[in-house]
Amino acid sequence: MRVDVNEAKDRLEELIDRAAAGEFVAIEARDGSVAQLSLYGSKPARVATDPAERDRIIREIQARVAAKRLPPGPPAERAADFLYDEETGLPI
Numbered sequence: 001m002r003v004d005v006n007e008a009k010d011r012l013e014e015l016i017d018r019a020a021a022g023e024f025v026a027i028e029a030r031d032g033s034v035a036q037l038s039l040y041g042s043k044p045a046r047v048a049t050d051p052a053e054r055d056r057i058i059r060e061i062q063a064r065v066a067a068k069r070l071p072p073g074p075p076a077e078r079a080a081d082f083l084y085d086e087e088t089g090l091p092i
Helices: 005-010 012-020 051-067 076-082
Strands: 002-004 025-028 034-037
Touching: 002 005, 005 012, 005 025, 012 025, 012 034
Parallel strands: 002 025
Antiparallel strands: 025 034
8 A cells, every 4th residue: 555645644543553464555755755664573565676576476476375275256247246235226
């Protein structure tokens, strides 16, 4: 998650909670500089900029997920069924 400095001021407590939960939180200033919130004592998150490195990371994550043998979710053609209320037809 990336937010600008002004938004971070308004949402600081929420951003700290997200960082404590392990989420990547970057705060960007107008001049392009970035600060990162992370759990105290944890290694800073590394952002892969090299396309080959990104592909390697994605394959690694896919392999870890596949190893968990999770049950399949709903088929894609039924995905919209979970976005709308059955009675009103309005978005949930």
